[in-house]
Amino acid sequence: MADKTNDPVAMWQNMIGEMEKGFNSFANQAMASPEFSKVMNQVGGATAGAQKQLSEMMEKYLVSMNLPSRAQMVGMAERLQSIEAQLNEIKAMLHQVHHNSAAPADGKGAPKPPRTKRPPSAEGDTK
């Protein structure tokens, strides 16, 4: 089989790798300039501003359409989150009770192994 120096496929792969490195290096140099930062942040700032205006308009539109606003949905989400948290607490408590009473076959709640392990190379080392 041809070695990597004369294998056209390997040469192609190598060329792609070199192009990637070259482009990354060139782009990194360009992106390190203060001008790039200025333009990038101007564009980013304008996008964020437009997003804010759009969300305010949407809020007014939803109110006029008698649909729940974002704030109302967030309120609902907070209540759901609180219910979820309480369910998780109950689940954890049930898990604890289950753990104390039985060891089912799936391993959940099974007795924990003893904490007596020593590293194979340094038995008795109590660093």
Added chain:
Amino acid sequence: MNAPAGVDLAGIPDRIQSEVQRAIQRSIKGVEYISTSGPSLGSTPKDILAVRGTMNLYHYRPVADEIYRVPILIVMATTNRGYILDMVPGQSFIEFLLKRGYDVYMLDWFAPKPEEKRLRMEDYVLDFIPDCVRRVQQDSGEQDVTVIGYCFGGVLSLLYGSIFSDGPMKNLICFTTPIDFREMKLFQNFSDRRYFDVDGLVDSIGNVPPEMILSSFEMLRPASRAASQVQLWENIWNDEFVKSYRMFDRWATDTLPLAGEYFRDITKDLMWDNKLFNGTMSVGGRAADISKIKVPILHAVAEHDHIVPYDAARHLIPKVSSTDKEEVMLKGGHVSLVAGANAIKRLWPKLDSWLGGRSI
């Protein structure tokens, strides 16, 4: 026409045949790729110990007959999902630790909800991590806990360890953790205080969207996504390559949003004022100077890390007060240091040999 020097003319028919077969395989496998989902990730059996908003604490079920006394709490980076450390059986750092007899817990993150935009650095360092440490202590029955922090999870762990320097953290392991944020040159330029209006951004959009986080990571190597897709097409006949590509690609694009106020704190305190490096960092009014850390510490850094360059990470070990401290530089990049074939050979055995004796 003469062949160029070094070209093996006799091997060309075989090479053409092999390429034709691969082209056919590419077409078949390409259809398979589009019509199927990737491997199931993060499937090591675990129990959820606590969920509170963005905070999510798991306990992985031990598999060894006996385990080390000191449990491990892994603190994941807030920008990414924890399954990078639990990809698939045989390529899972979690599975490796469990088989080696460690008791493993993970503090992973859900995407912060819009109403969690008010979370600040102190919520992570003075509330979520101490709460998880307490729960690990309760669940394991042990007072001592080893903390492992990956990337920004390492920064959070360092801040926690600086403030709670009297315990209960027994050992600290950081992977690719930045200290000197001036050395993260491109991130510095993207967040140049003359042009980057972090207040305007956070005030207007709340949580920082994952697309913005992902594009800032991708901008560090802008050609790499296109090149990796070319590589995928070339290797689509190779099931192992495709499996690996899908795992890492899914994880890399599964970026989390950042809570708005937390992002503001990171930008101002770390990116602009470099307070962690300068020793002037405080969290919730409490000084967080990493020179207060005295516990045994291991810092693993990657030779080719383009996200946290070595110059940003190298100050950790000199700055802590621990007498038992070690930095290890391994071949690989920011992600391949901790996951994939490279990590299996290098980081995982190193970590096991360092931590075993310190976990009894």
